[in-house]
Amino acid sequence: MKRGLSAPRGLWLIALPTVAIVIVPVLAVFWRTDWSSFLTSISNETSRTALVLSLRTSLVATSLALVFGTPVAWLLANRDFKFKSLVRAFCVLPMVLPPVVGGVALLFAFGRRGVVGARLDEWFGIQLAFTETAAIMAQFFVAAPFFILVMEAAFDQVDRRIVGAARTFGAGPWRTFVTVTLGLVRPSLLAALVLTWARALGEFGATIAFAGNTAGRTQTVPLAVYSQLESGGDDALALSTLMMIVAVSVLIALRGRWVSALRRGGQ
Amino acid sequence: MSLEINCHLRRGKFNLEVHLTVAPGAVLAISGENGSGKTSTLDMIAGLLACTSGKISLNGKVFDDSTTSQFVQPELRGVATVFQGGGLFGHLTVEKNVIFGRGAAYRNTPRFDSAIEQFNLAELLSRKPSTLSGGQRQRVALARAFLAPSEVLLLDEPTTSLDATSRDEVRSAMKTFFETYNGVVVLVSHDDAEIDELATNVARITILRGENTTAVLHD
Numbered sequence: 001m002k003r004g005l006s007a008p009r010g011l012w013l014i015a016l017p018t019v020a021i022v023i024v025p026v027l028a029v030f031w032r033t034d035w036s037s038f039l040t041s042i043s044n045e046t047s048r049t050a051l052v053l054s055l056r057t058s059l060v061a062t063s064l065a066l067v068f069g070t071p072v073a074w075l076l077a078n079r080d081f082k083f084k085s086l087v088r089a090f091c092v093l094p095m096v097l098p099p100v101v102g103g104v105a106l107l108f109a110f111g112r113r114g115v116v117g118a119r120l121d122e123w124f125g126i127q128l129a130f131t132e133t134a135a136i137m138a139q140f141f142v143a144a145p146f147f148i149l150v151m152e153a154a155f156d157q158v159d160r161r162i163v164g165a166a167r168t169f170g171a172g173p174w175r176t177f178v179t180v181t182l183g184l185v186r187p188s189l190l191a192a193l194v195l196t197w198a199r200a201l202g203e204f205g206a207t208i209a210f211a212g213n214t215a216g217r218t219q220t221v222p223l224a225v226y227s228q229l230e231s232g233g234d235d236a237l238a239l240s241t242l243m244m245i246v247a248v249s250v251l252i253a254l255r256g257r258w259v260s261a262l263r264r265g266g267q
Numbered sequence: 268m269s270l271e272i273n274c275h276l277r278r279g280k281f282n283l284e285v286h287l288t289v290a291p292g293a294v295l296a297i298s299g300e301n302g303s304g305k306t307s308t309l310d311m312i313a314g315l316l317a318c319t320s321g322k323i324s325l326n327g328k329v330f331d332d333s334t335t336s337q338f339v340q341p342e343l344r345g346v347a348t349v350f351q352g353g354g355l356f357g358h359l360t361v362e363k364n365v366i367f368g369r370g371a372a373y374r375n376t377p378r379f380d381s382a383i384e385q386f387n388l389a390e391l392l393s394r395k396p397s398t399l400s401g402g403q404r405q406r407v408a409l410a411r412a413f414l415a416p417s418e419v420l421l422l423d424e425p426t427t428s429l430d431a432t433s434r435d436e437v438r439s440a441m442k443t444f445f446e447t448y449n450g451v452v453v454l455v456s457h458d459d460a461e462i463d464e465l466a467t468n469v470a471r472i473t474i475l476r477g478e479n480t481t482a483v484l485h486d
Contacts (some may be wrong), residue, residue, distance in 0.1 A: 164315040165354035167341035169368030169415050183358035 026244060033241045034234075040186070041238030049216050050224035050239070057132060057220060058200040061139035065147040065196050073151035074177070077158075088152075092145045100144050103209025106134070106141060134211035134247070136217045139200035147196040154188035192253055198250045202243065270419060270451045274321025274331070276307055282481040283307055285321075289486070291418075294445055294452040297484065298373055299472030304482045305455040309421045312453065313348055314341035325418060325451070342368075346358060347417035351424040353404035355396040361407050362392040370414035379414060386440055402433025418450040425454075426461060431440040441465060447468040 014079055034041075041047065049079040075081070076088055094102050110117040111129040120126040128134050166176040182189065204222040213227060221239055228236035268288045275284040283304035289295045297305050310316035311323060314330065317338055323330040330339045348354065355364050365382060366374050373379045376459040383389055396404055405425050412420055425441065426434045438461060445452055445465060456462050462469055468486060475481045 073313065159354075161350050161352075161354050164310070164313065164341070164355060165348050165350060166356070167315065168313050168344070168346045168348045168421075169370065169411065170342045171368050172340070172342050180356055186358060217289065 003251045024260035026248075029237065029240055029244055033237055037234070038238050038241065041235045042242050044235065046215060046219075046224060046228075047221075047235055047239060050219050050221045051242075053132070053135070053216075053218075054201055054220040054222075057135045057139055058197055058203075061136050061143055061200040062147075062193060062197040064136070064140050064192060065144040065200075068152060069144050069147040069196075073148045074181075076148070076152045077155035091148050094142050095145045095149070099138075099203065099205030101139055101205075101210075102141050106206060106210040107142050110134070110137065115246050129210060130212040130214065130218060132211075132217060135207050135220060138206035138210045139203045141205050142206050143196045143199040143206060146199050150188055150192035150195065151185070154185040154192070158184050194250055194254055198247060201246065270312070270323075270325050270453075272289060272308075272321075272323045274311060274323055275309065275320035276311060276316070277319040277419075278305070278307075280479045282479055283484070284481060285311070285484045287484065287486045289453060289468070291326075291449060291451055293468055294454060294466045295468045295470060295486070296454045296456050296466035297470050297472065298456060298459075298462060299482070299484070300474065303472040303474055304484065306423055308484060309348070309423050309453065309455060311383070312338060312419060313346050315426055317378055318401055345417050346419045346421060347412035348424040349405070349408045349412050349414050349420070349425050351427055352401075353396065353408040355404055355411075357396050358366050358442065359395075359397070360392065361388060361399070362417045362437070363393050364396065364407055365410045365413075365414055367411060370411060373414050382410045382414045385443060400433060401429045402436050405429065405433075405437045406440055409437070409444060413444055420448060420450055420452045422454045422456075424456060427457060438464065 042051070072087075072091060076084065076091070081087075107129055108114050110120070112118065112121055112127055114129075117128060120128065128137065162184070163176055163180060166180040168171070171179065201220075202222055203220070204226070207218065207220060208223060208226075213219050213223045215224075215227075219227065221243060225236050225239045225243070228234075228239065269288050272285050274285055276285075280388075281304075285308050287295065297308060299305055307316060311318055311331065314446045318331050318333055320333040322332045322334070324332075325344070328339075329335070329337050330344055331337065344391050356367065359367070365388070366379070370379075373382075383392070386409055388406060388410055391399065391403060391407070396407065399407065408425070422441070425436050429437060441454075442465060454462075454466060456466075470484055470486045472484045475483065
């Protein structure tokens, strides 16, 4: 017998399915991957184009989340304003919305006949739907809430006295924000960026609805996987393996930091 | 020529009434029970909190005046602060903490050297605050306040939560600091021995409890 306080008997057994349903498919993908043709599969024309497109769009979407999401998170954490809970609810809505529904909503807003899209087309000749910009917007829509949520928690954890001290020693609001607040939340900021990027990279539903699935233009890696799977091509598994490797690398890099970031702002 | 405060702060059912005049060179100690408004008083002087009504001025310069809607931002008030726990920037080294803001102009000057020497920080310059003891952190906070030019020095329970040895160390560092300081010093403290040793004047917050709580601070 092990010494120490005992846990409820049999708890391990009940916990097993949860762990198994995640681990088994991950292992299956690695198990079935044909490693001898792995590199050729992910470097053929279609895969390579999809990879480059995915990398580019996800990095742009993440940068947009950084630039436009940071002020939202700071305001939610630091200022009281009218309809604050409503604003927060809308900001995280995409997290609980089926992504494909988000894509449909984007289409009806910014599509060629959309509420805003029709005006954009009429006045400026701008068409967003089914372009690379649409893929970026879809990724931003789905991934930015993760950024905002983590960063709001992080800003909320920053000691107001420390920010106040910076002000009294002569730093204005902007300088205090950049040199003190951002410095203090840096670990959370990195976690938020990686998490947001990973979510953007994996975006599927909103992209296919709003940006379509055009090879070379809007076909990101998840869409390429789907197309390959539909047409019975061999590259689906290799691309899935690659995405899996990226996801696992992200988790290893963060070492659970985003979980603590979500819980207590990662300070 | 002095710091003059005649103001009222209202927060829900809590009212704080402050009437103080502190002359340069004086060390005013404020004492009172927890939650009575000592820190809020400092925050109003520093500009981290606006008075609900009334006026705060330093040597004739208005900091805050509810009748004219004047409010000078904290970075323009020339106030130095030492908070409980130090209020240090955790992501910066001791050296960068000390030269933060107005102090940056004195990097590599005799004034910087004397700050480091006076608060005994030479060994700690490249360390991060999280690796310091409570007493060391307060010495860094004091050096930061010493280096940045200021006309008002605010200290919020600088020795609370320190062990006896660190408390003595920080207290003697404050004493040396105050001796050469030309501005107004306001020290919030719970500790009667500390007040006896450092303060030239004492103001105690009295609390009147009723449906609304009113705390009054008078000199």
